[in-house]
Amino acid sequence: MPDVSPPKPSTLPGPYLPLIPSLANPILQAELTERINGKTKPLGALGQLERLALQLGMIQNSNQPNLSQPQICVFAADHGLARHGTSAYPSAVTAQMVHNILRGGAAISVFARQHVINLQVVDAGVATDLPAHPQLLNHKIRHASRDALTEPAMSDDECMAALKTGMAIVRQLPGNILMVGEMGIGNTSAASLLLARLGKLPLSACIGRGTGLDDAGLSHKEHILTQVLARHTNACSPFAALAALGGLEIAMMTGALIEAASQRRILLMDGFIAGVALLVAEQLAPGVCQYAVFAHQSAEPGHRHLLALLDAEPLLQLQLRLGEGSGAALAYPLLQSACLFLSQMASFKDAGISEQAQ
Ligand SMILES: Cc1cc2ncn([C@H]3O[C@H](COP(=O)(O)O)[C@@H](O)[C@H]3O)c2cc1C
Numbered sequence: 001m002p003d004v005s006p007p008k009p010s011t012l013p014g015p016y017l018p019l020i021p022s023l024a025n026p027i028l029q030a031e032l033t034e035r036i037n038g039k040t041k042p043l044g045a046l047g048q049l050e051r052l053a054l055q056l057g058m059i060q061n062s063n064q065p066n067l068s069q070p071q072i073c074v075f076a077a078d079h080g081l082a083r084h085g086t087s088a089y090p091s092a093v094t095a096q097m098v099h100n101i102l103r104g105g106a107a108i109s110v111f112a113r114q115h116v117i118n119l120q121v122v123d124a125g126v127a128t129d130l131p132a133h134p135q136l137l138n139h140k141i142r143h144a145s146r147d148a149l150t151e152p153a154m155s156d157d158e159c160m161a162a163l164k165t166g167m168a169i170v171r172q173l174p175g176n177i178l179m180v181g182e183m184g185i186g187n188t189s190a191a192s193l194l195l196a197r198l199g200k201l202p203l204s205a206c207i208g209r210g211t212g213l214d215d216a217g218l219s220h221k222e223h224i225l226t227q228v229l230a231r232h233t234n235a236c237s238p239f240a241a242l243a244a245l246g247g248l249e250i251a252m253m254t255g256a257l258i259e260a261a262s263q264r265r266i267l268l269m270d271g272f273i274a275g276v277a278l279l280v281a282e283q284l285a286p287g288v289c290q291y292a293v294f295a296h297q298s299a300e301p302g303h304r305h306l307l308a309l310l311d312a313e314p315l316l317q318l319q320l321r322l323g324e325g326s327g328a329a330l331a332y333p334l335l336q337s338a339c340l341f342l343s344q345m346a347s348f349k350d351a352g353i354s355e356q357a358q
Pocket residue numbers: 086087088089093097182183184185186187188189209210211212322323324
């Protein structure tokens with residue numbers, strides 16, 4: 001039956017969302033700043049690493065932050081909208097890549113192994129059923145999101161279930177630092193739609209080639225996504241936009257980020273798709289962004305606008321356009337270095353070196 005009734009605006013029942021603790025703590029901030037400035041280096045010479053160390057200290061409410069039991073969760077799902085040719089690859093690649101990740105052959109498998117980061121894959125909504133695997137959590141909400149060109153990608157109940165599942169997954173995870181990644185053919189489209197709607201940006205600034213569309217593919221993608229936005233003009237609140245424009249993996253990542261921030265975990269953010277989940281999380285639960293460290297700036301053009309919107313300073317510029325959490329894993333050692341310089345570097349006082357510049 002065609003959906004003829006006017007869509008009712010979706011609202012997220014508030015009590016499900018935890019409060020995000022504020023990081024404001026002027027005393028600790030002054031203490032950390034003095035500690036950083038007192039290290040044996042010219043003032044400010046560790047640049048962005050100094051701001052990173054300060055942020056990590058504030059997140060952990062400590063002047064000696066440390067990283068323990070780092071976790072990467074790769075959320076996987078398919079997209080009904082992908083049937084309109086919005087990706088250079090077919091949806092079948094999502095499940096194939098999940099197998100590849102679990103076998104240890106994907107980029108994220110390699111980088112997680114390299115940096116000794118625990119890796120799990122979550123089936124949030126892959127189109128096919130996946131065989132059981134010790135590193136695979138089966139939380140399939142449905143077999144792929146619905147086709148957002150004709151109906152909301154998720155019902156309110158499905159979207160809520162995805163958010164709550166993401167939160168529950170994090171409650172079961174150890175560690176004080178979370179990286180979220182994703183695998184879902186067609187998810188640059190969902191992310192672009194969400195960024196355009198929630199960031200109030202023109203769609204043209206939010207779209208890109210994703211897995212490698214050519215010029216004709218890119219204009220076809222823009223044509224389809226323009227129609228999707230027009231189909232869902234009422235989906236303006238963060239929850240309504242998330243449900244309508246979708247991505248089961250994006251919704252589950254959003255829940256995971258909210259829960260992790262509420263527990264004062266560090267959120268080491270990957271690229272464009274994960275970044276859009278953070279935008280949704282911030283709008284649903286203001287304050288989440290205080291916990292985010294931005295690993296890199298993706299080559300997907302919308303990411304630059306997203307980072308500007310979030311006033312974010314990415315650590316790396318590697319022209320990555322992969323997702324999976326790969327950029328977050330690559331940046332992880334920088335966070336280790338930020339913690340180590342704070343705990344191990346000598347101060348001018350310890351080393352008996354004159355602190356005064358000429
Ligand atoms: C082999 C392969 C591995 C990937 N790993 C991540 N992605 C990335 O590309 C997809 C998004 O781009 P689009 O919207 O154009 O489909 C997502 O699955 C994302 O994780 C991959 C894509 C492919 C093809």
